[in-house]
Amino acid sequence: MSKSRALIIYTGGTIGMVKDAASGALMPVNIELLLQHIPELNRIDAELCIEAFETTIDSSDITPAHWIRLVEIIEQNYDAFDGFVILHGSDTMAYTASALSFMLENLGKPVILTGAQLPIGVLRSDAKENFITALELALLKENGWSKINEVCIYFEYHLLRGNRTTKYSASNFNAFISPNYPALAEAGVNIQIHTNLLLPITKATPAFHKKLDENIAVLRLFPGITPQHVKAICGIPNLKALIIETYGSGNAPTASWFVEYLRQTIAGGALVVNVSQCLNGAVEQGKYKTSQQLLAIGVIGAGDMTLETTLCKLMFLLAHASMEDVSLLLAADISGERSHSEN
Ligand code: ASP
Numbered sequence: 001m002s003k004s005r006a007l008i009i010y011t012g013g014t015i016g017m018v019k020d021a022a023s024g025a026l027m028p029v030n031i032e033l034l035l036q037h038i039p040e041l042n043r044i045d046a047e048l049c050i051e052a053f054e055t056t057i058d059s060s061d062i063t064p065a066h067w068i069r070l071v072e073i074i075e076q077n078y079d080a081f082d083g084f085v086i087l088h089g090s091d092t093m094a095y096t097a098s099a100l101s102f103m104l105e106n107l108g109k110p111v112i113l114t115g116a117q118l119p120i121g122v123l124r125s126d127a128k129e130n131f132i133t134a135l136e137l138a139l140l141k142e143n144g145w146s147k148i149n150e151v152c153i154y155f156e157y158h159l160l161r162g163n164r165t166t167k168y169s170a171s172n173f174n175a176f177i178s179p180n181y182p183a184l185a186e187a188g189v190n191i192q193i194h195t196n197l198l199l200p201i202t203k204a205t206p207a208f209h210k211k212l213d214e215n216i217a218v219l220r221l222f223p224g225i226t227p228q229h230v231k232a233i234c235g236i237p238n239l240k241a242l243i244i245e246t247y248g249s250g251n252a253p254t255a256s257w258f259v260e261y262l263r264q265t266i267a268g269g270a271l272v273v274n275v276s277q278c279l280n281g282a283v284e285q286g287k288y289k290t291s292q293q294l295l296a297i298g299v300i301g302a303g304d305m306t307l308e309t310t311l312c313k314l315m316f317l318l319a320h321a322s323m324e325d326v327s328l329l330l331a332a333d334i335s336g337e338r339s340h341s342e343n
């Protein structure tokens with residue numbers, strides 16, 4: 001029987017960084033240097049191949065063009081590999097995982113993103129465990145089929161659904177949480193996969209989408225926000241969707257100027273989408289008086305979707321569907337990203 005094959009895609013991030021002698025700042029290095037630090041990879045009973053971004057980056061420099069590049073790499077190599085591991089900085093990993101979960105439709109193989117809080121060359125680095133277990137997960141099979149058929153993040157002993165995650169710690173090894181969906185697997189002495197939580201196996205042909213629409217803005221509310229601030233954001237030219245980050249279960253000021261700017265934005269043809277600043281729980285417009293005004297003017301509730309996933313889902317949908325369908329699909333669960341369908 002031929003060996004299983006995994007493709008490692010190296011984008012950059014702390015996992016492969018070294019200290020710049022002059023400035024003392026952490027900067028990405030090339031893949032060869034990174035791999036020198038993990039001789040254990042030779043003991044994995046699989047064929048491992050590597051693709052690296054031409055210029056490796058700190059993930060704060062990630063753009064939708066990089067997501068398209070990742071989709072191209074996966075598409076070109078899809079048939080030849082059993083699974084994919086993307087080495088990525090943790091800062092924007094939740095965005096990349098969310099974007100890929102929509103751009104890779106009918107995924108029949110695992111795409112696991114991982115990285116590290118400490119560079120691989122540092123003695124106490126978390127890089128090795130994250131990398132090696134991510135590879136094991138990417139190679140897992142049952143009856144000849146990949147066990148995991150979705151985009152995930154593996155970090156510090158937990159496998160999380162990519163489009164449910166958010167980075168919540170800059171200092172803990174456990175950098176990610178999945179506030180509204182349980183972990184898909186835990187890696188202890190054994191790797192325990194919660195099969196009932198995984199997306200179902202699909203035998204449909206995968207589709208690799210390479211278009212995104214970036215005409216989106218995010219408005220985070222805070223007590224004292226001024227009309228000038230809201231007006232400036234609502235007035236961005238070519239705006240197709242505005243995400244408002246609201247309080248609690250989707251509540252916002254009832255001041256008439258605020259509601260009027262949003263109403264005008266919607267009248268101008270853009271969608272206004274309500275995401276809560278709370279990580280856990282869901283937007284329920286109409287529950288409080290302070291969200292009824294939003295419901296009345298046609299603001300769309302994001303349910304329990306994270307900001308990262310709402311943003312990436314909008315970028316994806318706006319590039320592929322009519323405005324009417326974007327509203328409908330936002331409220332639906334298309335890739336495991338939301339559980340509720342409230343307002
Ligand atoms: N700044 C780094 C990055 O996101 C942090 C990390 O890799 O964890 O690329």
